[in-house]
Amino acid sequence: MGSGSAGPHTRVEVMTAYAIRRVLWLIPVLWAVATITFFLMHAVPGGPFTQDRALPESVITALNRRYHLDQPLWRQYLTYLWDLLHGDLGLSFRGDRDVSQLIRDGFFVTAQLGILAFLVASFFGLTLGVLSALNQNGPLDYLGVFVATIGAALPNFILATFLIVIFAINLGWFQILGWGGPEHVADLLNPSAWDVKKMVLPVVSLSFLPMAYIARVTRASMLEVLRQDYIRTAHAKGLAQQVVIIRHAIKNAMIPVLTLMGPIAAVLVTGSFIVENIYSIPGVGRQFVEAVIRRDYAMIMGTTLFYAAVVAVANLVVDLLYAVVDPRVRYG
Amino acid sequence: MQEAELIERAELEGVVVGRERGLWADAFYRLTRNRLAMVGLVILIVVAGVAVAAANIHVVQRYDPYSDQLYNHVQEGPSWSHLFGTDNLGRDNWARVLAGVSISLQIGIGTQIVVLIIGLLVGVTAALGGKFTDNVMMRLTDVTYAFPDLLFIILMRSVLLGRDWPVISNPKLQIILAIAFVNWTIIARLVRGQMLSLAERDYVLAARALGASPWRVVVQHMLPNSLGPVIVAVTFGIPIAIFAEAALGFIGFGLPPPTASLGRLVSDGYAYVQVNYWVVVFPAAAVAVLMLCFTFVGDGLRDALDPRTR
Numbered sequence: 001m002g003s004g005s006a007g008p009h010t011r012v013e014v015m016t017a018y019a020i021r022r023v024l025w026l027i028p029v030l031w032a033v034a035t036i037t038f039f040l041m042h043a044v045p046g047g048p049f050t051q052d053r054a055l056p057e058s059v060i061t062a063l064n065r066r067y068h069l070d071q072p073l074w075r076q077y078l079t080y081l082w083d084l085l086h087g088d089l090g091l092s093f094r095g096d097r098d099v100s101q102l103i104r105d106g107f108f109v110t111a112q113l114g115i116l117a118f119l120v121a122s123f124f125g126l127t128l129g130v131l132s133a134l135n136q137n138g139p140l141d142y143l144g145v146f147v148a149t150i151g152a153a154l155p156n157f158i159l160a161t162f163l164i165v166i167f168a169i170n171l172g173w174f175q176i177l178g179w180g181g182p183e184h185v186a187d188l189l190n191p192s193a194w195d196v197k198k199m200v201l202p203v204v205s206l207s208f209l210p211m212a213y214i215a216r217v218t219r220a221s222m223l224e225v226l227r228q229d230y231i232r233t234a235h236a237k238g239l240a241q242q243v244v245i246i247r248h249a250i251k252n253a254m255i256p257v258l259t260l261m262g263p264i265a266a267v268l269v270t271g272s273f274i275v276e277n278i279y280s281i282p283g284v285g286r287q288f289v290e291a292v293i294r295r296d297y298a299m300i301m302g303t304t305l306f307y308a309a310v311v312a313v314a315n316l317v318v319d320l321l322y323a324v325v326d327p328r329v330r331y332g
Numbered sequence: 333m334q335e336a337e338l339i340e341r342a343e344l345e346g347v348v349v350g351r352e353r354g355l356w357a358d359a360f361y362r363l364t365r366n367r368l369a370m371v372g373l374v375i376l377i378v379v380a381g382v383a384v385a386a387a388n389i390h391v392v393q394r395y396d397p398y399s400d401q402l403y404n405h406v407q408e409g410p411s412w413s414h415l416f417g418t419d420n421l422g423r424d425n426w427a428r429v430l431a432g433v434s435i436s437l438q439i440g441i442g443t444q445i446v447v448l449i450i451g452l453l454v455g456v457t458a459a460l461g462g463k464f465t466d467n468v469m470m471r472l473t474d475v476t477y478a479f480p481d482l483l484f485i486i487l488m489r490s491v492l493l494g495r496d497w498p499v500i501s502n503p504k505l506q507i508i509l510a511i512a513f514v515n516w517t518i519i520a521r522l523v524r525g526q527m528l529s530l531a532e533r534d535y536v537l538a539a540r541a542l543g544a545s546p547w548r549v550v551v552q553h554m555l556p557n558s559l560g561p562v563i564v565a566v567t568f569g570i571p572i573a574i575f576a577e578a579a580l581g582f583i584g585f586g587l588p589p590p591t592a593s594l595g596r597l598v599s600d601g602y603a604y605v606q607v608n609y610w611v612v613v614f615p616a617a618a619v620a621v622l623m624l625c626f627t628f629v630g631d632g633l634r635d636a637l638d639p640r641t642r
Contacts, residue, residue: 032475037487044490153627154620155575157582161598161616165609269480277583278602288483289583292490300487307480 019320026312033308034084034301038077041300044292080301089305090298092291099302103284107306110283112181113275114268116203121210121264126257128211129218130250136223144215151212157274160205164278167201174200179281202279206271210264217260221253228252258322265314269307359560362636369632372625379621380437386430397427397592410610417610419601429614432594435587436574436622439508443573444566446512447519452562454516455523456550459531469524473517484514485576489585503587511576515569522565526558533557560637567630571623578619594619 064070068079083090089099132144168176179202180195182188225231226249234244273285280286284303291299363369410417416425458469476484488510492500500506530536531554539549580586581595589596594615601611 029475033479036475036479040487040491044487045493149627150624153571153624155578155623157579157595157598158616158620161602161612164605165613169606169609266480270482273480273482274579274582289486292486293584304479304483304487307483311480 015323018323022316022319026309026316029312030305030308031081034081034305035077037301037304038080039073041292041295041297042073042076044295084305089302092299093296094294094299099298102287102299103302103306106282106284106287106303108183109179109181109281110272110276110285113179113202113206113281113283114272116199117206117268117271118210118264120203121207121214124207125211125214126218128215129257130222130245130253132215132219133222133226133253134245141219144219148212148215148219151208152216154208155274156205156209156271157278159208160201160275160278163201163205174198176201177280179279179283202275202281205278206268206275209271210267213260213264213267214257217257218253221256222249225249225253255322255325258325259318262311262315262318266311269311359633359636363632366632366635368628369636372628372632375621376625376629379433379625383430383434383437386427387434397423397431416614417608419604419611425597425611425614428592428597429594429618431592432597432615433618433622435504435591435593436577436619438504439511439577440570440574440622440626442504442508443511443515443576444569446508447516447569448562448566450512450516451519452523452555454520456527456555458520458524459527460546460550466524469520473521476514476517479514481514482576482579485510485580486583486585488513489580493585503591507577507580507587508573510580511573515572515576518569519562519565522561523558526561527554530554530557564630564634564637567626567633571626571630574619574622574626 061070068076071079080090087100089103091097092099092102128144128147132141135141164176167173175195175198178198180198182190182194231244231248234248239247269285272283273289275281276283276285277289284306287299288303288307290296291303416429418424419428454469458466489507492506492510500509527550536549536553539553544552577586577593578595578598581593581597582599584599586596587593597615598612598619601609601615605612
């Protein structure tokens with residue numbers, strides 16, 4: 001892109017070109033995801049109106065016409081893409097509601113869960129990682145590595161099981177059904193709309209795995225940085241330990257941690273499926289699972305595309321941030 | 333005579349490392365030195381042994397996991413007659429959890445066999461098949477990366493669900509294929525990377541210069557040398573597959589109802605978690621033990637096979 005033109009390119013120019021290329025690359029990726037999902041879900045045996053108690057023939061015909069299911073598959077596919085280009089995700093078979101509206105409702109809940117889990121994971125992961133590195137091979141380090149290993153290997157629904165048995169059933173500290181966050185944007189700042197007792201266990205269940213990842217990478221990255229010459233220089237010129245750690249070490253150790261944010265978005269997405277199902281939280285993950293069970297085609301497409309877009313955008317943002325933060329990164 | 337003795341002593345003292353067997357013998361030695369990996373390995377062997385024994389010997393299994401429904405022993409906690417308690421139909425949880433462990437192991441290992449076959453084929457083709465194949469393959473992995481794993485697995489699972497095509501009609505195989513179709517990219521990328529870097533090595537150039545056919549170069553020289561990282565990736569793949577199967581069972585897309593897969597045991601137990609939480613605790617602990625042990629063994633293998641730490 002413009003590489004043939006004369007004169008050296010400034011850093012900003014090169015980076016803008018890189019950013020544009022990366023954003024454009026999202027289009028074919030999302031198109032591929034849409035196409036694969038479309039044909040896969042139509043290959044799922046049984047249609048949306050196959051039920052135990054068969055509907056009258058005339059009703060099924062009418063329903064099929066309403067949702068364009070009477071047309072050949074290639075036509076439905078083209079229609080879907082055309083509507084998608086216009087931002088129309090179609091209608092859900094359930095209650096005839098707009099898919100984008102349903103996803104917006106679900107996402108409002110999923111986003112609260114995801115963002116809280118992300119904040120908890122980042123805070124505890126970073127703290128644990130830094131403390132581990134500063135006390136290498138000490139008891140605190142072993143504790144940190146232990147928690148990180150357990151967290152990385154335990155599936156979140158297993159962890160959730162033990163949390164529920166211990167904290168909700170035996171101790172009775174928390175409640176487990178539903179989501180305690182506000183239902184409307186207007187209530188976000190209203191403390192009485194937040195039911196913390198219902199929110200603790202889902203957030204902890206979802207944040208454990210990303211926390212373990214962050215702790216692991218932070219520890220490794222901190223250890224690496226602490227051995228660098230500039231840290232010795234900082235010590236040699238007489239800076240206090242805290243200043244060296246905070247201003248020089250942690251700041252540089254954060255760069256590799258940043259690359260984790262893409263995988264973490266993916267982990268949170270996968271986790272939200274399971275956590276929302278365990279705790280009966282009405283988010284996008286639960287909507288997807290219900291949509292697959294009911295063969296709700298437009299809803300399957302909508303939620304899949306939505307999740308793919310979230311993961312893709314997270315990866316994109318990370319790559320761009322990475323290029324900004326670390327001047328050594330070349331992008332071409 | 334004396335010379336042979338000297339060589340033998342040198343080998344004993346590790347001065348001379350026997351050729352070719354060196355890497356593997358050394359890796360094995362270092363694996364046995366890794367306490368966590370050995371603990372994991374021993375637990376896995378014991379658990380797998382008990383699960384296999386339970387499937388064949390009634391004394392170990394004690395009750396039938398499906399048909400022994402004792403309606404006067406419903407929702408019990410652990411006791412000597414029912415080691416893990418009983419569920420809502422009076423079925424013995426010990427027998428059911430062991431049946432679940434055996435299913436998890438079959439699916440974990442089965443998936444990795446399929447993944448290995450697809451991954452090796454695609455990886456080798458991409459690395460050696462020229463630029464076009466390589467491009468197609470890399471774009472394909474890009475797209476699979478954009479798909480959240482579990483979402484894709486659920487879709488694949490639903491597509492295969494209840495099909496009575498030859499061979500694929502087996503529900504266990506359907507689950508294995510659904511998981512493998514999503515996870516093969518890890519091995520494929522790895523093999524491709526290995527192949528590309530190995531292709532420039534001196535011994536590969538030498539083999540080629542001596543007139544070896546490309547097939548022979550790949551099978552005799554390149555594949556054996558990329559085996560280490562592949563073994564590690566496959567070991568780490570087993571807990572991922574066990575998790576995927578358990579998650580599928582948990583959400584309700586797993587093996588059909590009477591089958592006691594661990595994920596379904598946990599999910600069924602949730603309905604009664606307020607009454608009797610032992611029904612959830614034991615299968616959940618079984619998944620946790622399997623996943624932790626495979627991860628420990630994987631960690632151990634990675635360290636043992638990493639040439640940088642030798």
